[in-house]
Amino acid sequence: MIHITKLNGKTFHLNALYIETVESFPDTTITLMNGRKYVVAESEQLVNEKILTFYQSIQLLGRGQQEDSDEKK
Helix, strand or coil, X not given: CEEEEECCCCEEEECHHHEEEXXXXXXXXXXXXXXXXXXXXXXXXXXXXXXXXXXXXXXXXXXXXXXXXXXXX
């Protein structure tokens, strides 16, 4: 789960495994696999970092894979 803040300041936890896309419209919008959308205060980059950290914590993504994705940026 990642800790996210809605635009109204309320925080919640979101299961990152269900995230399909993270986009900036300019507000950061997270779309889940079921089509539900959340507009959040965090930047797209910060959300992506939280997702990577979560994936590593559940050992879904290894350290080497994160370094490869960092090099592509």
